[in-house]
Every structure is written in C-alpha cells, then in structure tokens.
Amino acid sequence: MSTIAPKFKFSEFVKSLIDNIFWIIVIATLVGLPLIMIALFYVDLPVIDGTLVTPFLALTWLSHPEVALPLVKSFMTSDMFRIMAFPGFGFAALMAAGTIFIERKMLAKMQLRVGPFYCGKIEGILQLMGDGLKLISKEIIIPAKADKPLFIAAPLLFVGAAAAFVALIPVAPGWVVADVDVGLLAVFAVIGFFPIITVLSAWSANSKFPFIGGIRALYQMVSFEIPLILSCLGVVILTGTLNLSEIAASQSVVPWIVFMPIGAIVFFICMLAELERIPFDLPEAESEIVAGWLTEFSGMMYGLVQLGSYVKLYAFSALFVLLFLGGWSGPEFWPPLEQELLEDGQTIGPISLQFPGLPLFSQEFFSAVIWFVLKTMGVMFFVLLPRGVFPRIRIDMLLQIGWYKLITLAFVNIFVALGLVYAGVIGPGGMF
Amino acid sequence: MADPTFVALSVLTIASAIAALELRSLIYGAIALMGTLGGIAGFFLLLDSPFVAMFQIAVYVGSIAVLILFTVMLVRRELIFQKVEDTRRKWAGIGLMLAAMASLGAVVISSGIDAITTAEPAVDFRDIGADFLTTYWPALIMMGLVLAGAVIGAMMLARREDIENDQRTS
Numbered sequence: 381m382s383t384i385a386p387k388f389k390f391s392e393f394v395k396s397l398i399d400n401i402f403w404i405i406v407i408a409t410l411v412g413l414p415l416i417m418i419a420l421f422y423v424d425l426p427v428i429d430g431t432l433v434t435p436f437l438a439l440t441w442l443s444h445p446e447v448a449l450p451l452v453k454s455f456m457t458s459d460m461f462r463i464m465a466f467p468g469f470g471f472a473a474l475m476a477a478g479t480i481f482i483e484r485k486m487l488a489k490m491q492l493r494v495g496p497f498y499c500g501k502i503e504g505i506l507q508l509m510g511d512g513l514k515l516i517s518k519e520i521i522i523p524a525k526a527d528k529p530l531f532i533a534a535p536l537l538f539v540g541a542a543a544a545f546v547a548l549i550p551v552a553p554g555w556v557v558a559d560v561d562v563g564l565l566a567v568f569a570v571i572g573f574f575p576i577i578t579v580l581s582a583w584s585a586n587s588k589f590p591f592i593g594g595i596r597a598l599y600q601m602v603s604f605e606i607p608l609i610l611s612c613l614g615v616v617i618l619t620g621t622l623n624l625s626e627i628a629a630s631q632s633v634v635p636w637i638v639f640m641p642i643g644a645i646v647f648f649i650c651m652l653a654e655l656e657r658i659p660f661d662l663p664e665a666e667s668e669i670v671a672g673w674l675t676e677f678s679g680m681m682y683g684l685v686q687l688g689s690y691v692k693l694y695a696f697s698a699l700f701v702l703l704f705l706g707g708w709s710g711p712e713f714w715p716p717l718e719q720e721l722l723e724d725g726q727t728i729g730p731i732s733l734q735f736p737g738l739p740l741f742s743q744e745f746f747s748a749v750i751w752f753v754l755k756t757m758g759v760m761f762f763v764l765l766p767r768g769v770f771p772r773i774r775i776d777m778l779l780q781i782g783w784y785k786l787i788t789l790a791f792v793n794i795f796v797a798l799g800l801v802y803a804g805v806i807g808p809g810g811m812f
Numbered sequence: 813m814a815d816p817t818f819v820a821l822s823v824l825t826i827a828s829a830i831a832a833l834e835l836r837s838l839i840y841g842a843i844a845l846m847g848t849l850g851g852i853a854g855f856f857l858l859l860d861s862p863f864v865a866m867f868q869i870a871v872y873v874g875s876i877a878v879l880i881l882f883t884v885m886l887v888r889r890e891l892i893f894q895k896v897e898d899t900r901r902k903w904a905g906i907g908l909m910l911a912a913m914a915s916l917g918a919v920v921i922s923s924g925i926d927a928i929t930t931a932e933p934a935v936d937f938r939d940i941g942a943d944f945l946t947t948y949w950p951a952l953i954m955m956g957l958v959l960a961g962a963v964i965g966a967m968m969l970a971r972r973e974d975i976e977n978d979q980r981t982s
Contacts, residue, residue, distance in 0.1 A: 530839075562937070565866035572874020576846070579881055583839060595885070602878060620938075 426454035453740055459557075463547070467555045469691075472546040475756070476690035481508050483764045490768035518679035526676065527584035534581030535677065535684035541573045542691040549698045550625045552708050552748035563624040564616065567699065568609055571654065574692070575601040578663070578673055585676040593672025596775060597663035600653055603782040608650035610790035611643045614797035615703050618806050624699075628707025635706035639800055643793035644704040646786050648762070651696045653782065655689065657763060659770040660778060667772075697759040701752065705759070710751035714743045818858060825851030838884045846877045860934030 425433045433441075433451060441447050455461055462468055481496070485503065488495025500506030522531055548563050548570070550556035560566050575598045582594020616622060618639070619630045637644045653660040664672030677685055701707060717739060773781075800806045828847030835841040849872040856865035944952050 527839075560862065562862050562866050565863065565870065569866045569869035569874065572870050572878075575878055576874070576881065579878070579885070580839070580843070583885060591885075595882075598878065598882060602875070605874075 424458075426451065449740070456740065462555075462557045467549065467551040468547060468557045469543045471551070472543070472691045472694050473687065475694045475753075475760075476687060477508055479690055479693060479760055479764070480686075481505070482761075483767070486761075486764060487768045512683065515680050515683035520679040520681055521676075523585060523587060523676050525586045527586065530580055530584035531676075532681075534577055534584065535681045535688070537577045538574070538581070538688040539684050539691070541570060541577060542688040542695065544573075545570045545695040546691060548624065549695055549702065550628060550707070551698075551752050552745050553625070553629065555745070555749075556625060559623070559625060562622045564612060564622045564627070567624075568605070571605060571608070574654070582673040585673075587676050589669045589671070589675045590673045592669050593663045593665075593675070597656065597673055599775070600656070600660060600662060600778060600782075603779055604650045604653040604786070607646055607782060607786035607790045608654065610787065611646040611650065611793055612703060613790075614640045614643045614793045617794065617797040617801060624702050628702045628709070631706035632709045635704060635709075637704040639806070640704070640793055640796060642789055642796065644700070646789045646793060647700060647704065649781070649786060651700060652763065652766065653778070655693050655696060655763065657693075658767040659773045661772060662775055662778065665772055693760065693763060694756065697756045697763060698752070700759050701755040705755050707755075708748035708752040710747065710755075712744065712747040713750060714747065716743050815858075817854075821851050821854040821858065825855075839881070842877060842880050842884055845880065846873050849873050849877065861937075863937035863940075 420435055425435070427433070433447065441451060456466075464470055484507070485495045487493075496504030496507035498504060499510045522528060545567065547557035548560065548567055550559070558566075578597040578601070579594045582590040582597070585591070615627060615636050618636065619627050621627060621630075656663050662672075664674055666672075669675070674682060674685055825848050828844040828851065831844035832841045832848060835844060850869065853865045853868040853873070856862075856868055
C-alpha cells in the first residue's frame, strides 16, 4: 500500500466520482443552461437559406453540411473569432510559440550545440509542450515582502498590453481586430504601457535585482521610444495616413524600405531595444543581475511574461513588415477562382458538386496571409539572429546610441522622405 | 438621460483623482493618476477625437506618469515629504474646492452651453494639421522655438563635466 494515501478505498473513490457527477449535472441545469439561454439573446445568429439558425436545433446542424459550413463561415467573420483566433491573440500566441522553439534550435545550431533534443522523437519538437506543462504545474511563489496586488497583476497586464498591440496589426486586407484611423498612434500609445508595467512589477517584487532590472528597462524603453516614433514618421509623410491597413496597401508596387533604408535600420535597432533582445538585454542581463526584472517570477507568472514578450516580438516584426516591407503584398500563389465555379459548383462528368459556404476564403486572402507570415518570419529571424553572435553592450553605450546616433539618423530619414515628396518622386503626380 | 459610458468615465476619472490625492502609498497614487489621465483620454474618444485621445495616452500616461513613477522610486520619501496632519486645513481645502466648482459650474450652466446641439461631423486631424501649416504657421514656429529653448535649457542644467575614467573607451 502506498504511503501517500493510506486510507484509500475504491468504493469511496467511486462514491466521490458519482457525487461530483451529480453536482455537475445539478449546477449545469440550474445555472449553466439559464446562463446560456440569457447569453443567446445577445448573440447575432446568422440567416442561412432564408431561415434564422436557432441554437435549439444544434444537433441537427451536425447532420447537415449545407448548414454547418455557412455557420462556420459566419463564425469566422464574427468579432469574437477575430479577437481570439485569427488575426488576434491565438494566431499571435501560435507564432510566439513557434518562435521560441525556432530560437532555441537555431541558436544551438549556430553555436554548434544540439539544443532541445530528447523531448519528442524528432529534434525535440515537443520541448515547448513540456516546458509549458512544467510552468503550469509549478508552484507560484510570491515573495513575502512583495506588494501582492501589483505583483500578481503585472504579468497579466503585460500579456494584456501585448494582446492590445496585436489587435492593431492587420494580417490581410480587412483582417484586423481594430481597424482604427489612427492605428500607428494607437500602437505608440500601447507601447508606452510596457515600461510602466515593467517598472511597477520590478518595484512590487521588493527585491534588489528586479528593481535594478526594472530601472534599466525604463531607461532603455523610454529612450528608444523616441527614435522609434521618429523613424516611422517618414512612412507617414509618404503615405499621408496613420491607418496601418492603408500604409500596407500603399506599398503594393515598391516597399518603403527601398526609399528609406535608414528609417528601416533605425526602426529595427529600436525594435531590438524595446524587445530587450540581445545585444540590448540589459534589463534581464542574466550574468549580472540574475534575471533582471523577471527574477522573482515563478511558475506560470514567468510563463505569462515570456508569452507576452514573444507576442510583442511577433507584433513588432509584423509592424516592421507593415511599415517597410509592404505588408501582405506579393505575387499571388493561385489565380482567383472563376465566377462560374463560385456560382454553380464543380461539375465532373455527370456529377455536379456544390457546397453552400465553400470556398471559406478567397485565394487572395490565402496568398496575402502566406506572404505576410513569410515576411514576418523573416524579420523575426533577423531579430533572433543577434542573440547568437553579439555580446551585451554597456548601458552608457546603449544610451549613447539611442540619444545621439539613432535620433540623428531618424531625422535624416525624415528629410529623405521630405526630399522624395518635394522632388515629386512620390505623392501626387509622382512615380508611385 | 446621461450616457452610461460618460458616467462610468466620470466616476473613474474623479474617483482615481481623489485616490491619487488621498492614497498613502506614492506608487499607488501614481497609478491612480494614470487612471485619471486615461479617463480623460476616454473623454476625448467620446468627443470623436481619437487623435487627441491617443496622444493623451502616449504622452500623459506613457511619459509623464512614467516620469512621476521614476521620481518617486529614485527619491526616498522621507526626504521630500513632511507629513502635516491638519484636519482644519483639509476641510477648508475641500470647502474651497466645492465653492470654486459650484461657481464655475453655475457660470458654465448659465452660459447656455447645454442648449447647443450640433450634428456636424468630427474634425479630421488632417484638417487641423493643414490649418497649422497654413493659417497658424507663426504659432507653430513659436511653439517649436519655445520647445527647442526648453530642451536646450534642460540640457544646460543637466550638463556636467565628464568624470575622467581610463576604463571608458568611447
């Protein structure tokens, strides 16, 4: 008999299981069903084939593909899907997870190591899942002298701010959570929250390493925000809009990096600093101040901060793609579907097939997303690359770069943009 | 009938402003101040001017609140504040504030501003920019000069001779 549960009785175990099932059924019928009924009043259900889809016939949908597919399609156009799944947080989190694995593997190969290897059969492909399970099951330790509410709220706020950043990023024409007219400004407003969250979490831990790291993060982020904003101004001058979708759509012929390589370089370096990547990882310099402002986080709190920072990495890379690399524009992979096929369905010999609701997406959407993801992954690769080759720089060098060189270069970029506009190359009557 | 969003924003703004004044912890006071400034950004959003709202968040919440936090963290509290508990002064302050608000409110309400209804579309920020560059260009240049003067003055004040150090190369 095991010593962990010496009084274990199988009959008691079964009884507890049945008890739980009983209570689940009771609570689900008395609380869950009424809640669902109340919530259904506020859900806009789609009209398919002239009849309103009622949730009371949910089981019959399963046997009717001609209802199920339009239902899926209408779900995909809903706001909830956008926020949670595709251009929103789910997609970004997936990209972030992929980035973590690729980063570890790629850095290992660069430094002639093997990297994650044993978890999963092929090249440690399940390492991330293992790490995630470990973080979830780990105990969350809060330091005794810490300021509890702030300390607990900081990781959640960090992930929330990163998600707000992602919500502003368009992935394909029309596929964006929040299509605001002042998108770029909203991005800067969201970026402004990161130093606050960092320094508050560092202060609330009440420990010296997080505090030093938090102060460094504050210095770094605040001083690099200025060249970051200035380097985007060139693009705004050339496009005349702050809407990110319009900025991306304006580069269907030539991406702005061709005209403004200086701005792109400044933006990229500021991006590295804002993301606390090596060589600018002073806030979490692990060889001097343990783990910087992350020192006291444990378990899933650390996991949330990591998730937030990688989601932020994705969002910044996507912003670089939108501003300088032309967004989703690129040659199409497949020709658009013929109108005939869309209206009458496919006819093969005597059989004609037509499913209402198909195709779920247009071909343009597919090629737009593929181009966007490819470009974003390329930028992410270049963000990860310095970690394998560069040492960390000193804080005075960091501030020197930020305040003297990058700001000067950003102004040079603005004058390049102004010169292009006044010379008539770009703008009304120009080439593009 | 008041707009519920407006009421919620007003409660948030005023409650966090009071909290910013009254909280003993300076950090929480700074956070409450951020709530106030964010609430004001919400008012700008309600007034159909997202441009100003975003600048409100980026500048006031993102920079000025950070500056306050930074100052609070780097300076020891005992050195900057001397606690003077004086209930009479506190009540006098509240009374003065109420009197000032009542008189200002009376002026505003009697001015007939609540009778104005307008269906004009919101002013685009591009129009504001165009106005600044055409009609009001002297004001823009004056602002630029004043800001440049302020920055140069701040740099002169913060300037110090570099400490000689052989270890530093750059």
